[in-house]
Amino acid sequence: MTSNSDLFGNVIEYPDNAASERFSALVGIDHIKERLVIEASVLINPQVLEEWSAEHHGLSLDAVRAVKQRAALIVLAGDVGTGKTELAESVGDPIARSLGLPVLTLYPLSLSARGRGLVGEMTTLITQAFEHVRSSVQTARDDKGRIRNAAILLIDEADAIAQSRELSQMHHEDRAGVNALIRAIDSFRRDQLPVLIVLCTNRSDALDPAIARRAAHVFTFARPTAEQREHVLSKILAGTGIGAEAIAKAALLLGPQDEPGWGATYSDLRQRFVPDLVIDAYASNSAITETALLKAAESFVATRPFGTSDV
Ligand SMILES: Nc1ncnc2c1ncn2[C@@H]1O[C@H](COP(=O)(O)OP(=O)(O)O)[C@@H](O)[C@H]1O
Ligand SMILES: [Mg+2]
Structure with missing residues (x-):
């Protein structure tokens, strides 16, 4: 069993002032920042939509159920050096503040940093990471169903994973990794866990269709004008x-x-x-x-x- 400290990089607990500064320092992507905070808040705590629906429509809309059925998966895709990692590591701060969460924890898993080890390693890593995050939110809801804490699982540099399985040059281990990821995303969705999954990839052109289809939103990053x-x-x-x-x-x-x-x-x-x-x-x-x-x-x-x- 890989220990927790081997599994994840720098774990951050939001709200966090350093993260707040990093978030503010990102310029030229205000539209992405605003939309991401709203999307992510709703994905982590869909209850806010029920409150909105009751207030503005006087009932619980079917449309809200459609929103709630999506997987809490966000993809940040685009060229290198365009702010994906910086945003993924800092956005937890405004999300925690907007949801009034006492603790929102970031678990960053970097796949490229670990290289390509033994067969089955990628699959094991993904499975262990999701299991760890699942247990971290086990007591996230109080007896009224309100969320007391939540998590963000960041899979950065997920190029091999995010890449289309249709590409023939893909190693079979990577394909197994994609399948493990899809299973994990689906199980989190089924159990309505207060966990946002963020996947970053430099390959915006070849995102695996099974992953793209599950994503609540794919944000595309470009070089500055x-x-x-x-x-x-x-x-x-x-x-x-x-x-x-x-x-x-x-x-x-x-x-x-x-x-x-x-x-x-x-x-x-x-x-x-x-x-x-x-x-x-x-x-x-x-x-x-x-x-x-x-x-x-x-x-x-x-x-x-x-x-x-x-x-
Ligand atoms: N929109 C931006 N505004 C200001 N600085 C940025 C922006 N995007 C990236 N940077 C700077 O570039 C560095 C690299 O960005 P990073 O998030 O690692 O890029 P990516 O993950 O997309 O390759 C960051 O540390 C930050 O200093
Ligand atoms: Mg990056």
Whole structure:
């Protein structure tokens, strides 16, 4: 039996102020953030819909039952460095606050970090993770059926799992993993557990149909637009004295330069471009200048989209 600490990464209990800050720091994806918090709150505690239905329609609508019958599964899909992990690890904070939950616990399971070990390992991992989370919410409801605590099971970097089983190159162990995941999702749905399952994948194009069909919502993440790049840069370069015009110009230079091309990701900007700029200025013992910003933007090479090959 794998111990709990081997099974999961950094377990977080919400509400959590650090998570709240991480959630707020994500820019340009407000529509995803808002919708995700509402969807997830309803999936974890469908009772809120009964209250809404009684208040606005004076009865329990059949339509509400249709909503409640969905699996509590959300998929975050899209290119690398677009904020999927950051959002998945921080969204528990606004969800816990909006539901007034004293504790909402995140259990993050990363499949890629564990490599591909023995045959049956993926299946065992998934089964053990779901069993652990199931037992963690065993006493989640009080005697009136109200939820006192809930959980989020995050399956990050689930590319092999999320990938379509129809793809012939898929290893049979991965296929067994997908089947185990589907069985676990269905059993959580049957038992109406207050657990949100979040699955992240860099492959938005080849999501397994059986998983896509079960998902209450598939959120698709894209690289920032010119306007969003400008927003990120102006926020992170605040105080440098660099003008809005130069920032707008740099944002354009950090976009796709040829067809077909790709621009910088959010993580390119925050973790590579700006840090390089700072280190360069530090190394030359000077301030960050507009000239340095534009020169760096012009020569910056953005991360290749996931799944594109070198040509
Ligand atoms: N929308 C965003 N706004 C601000 N920063 C972002 C955004 N998306 C990503 N980042 C930055 O990029 C880093 C990598 O994002 P991450 O969530 O790991 O990407 P993904 O999981 O989609 O590959 C984050 O730590 C964060 O600093
Ligand atoms: Mg990620």
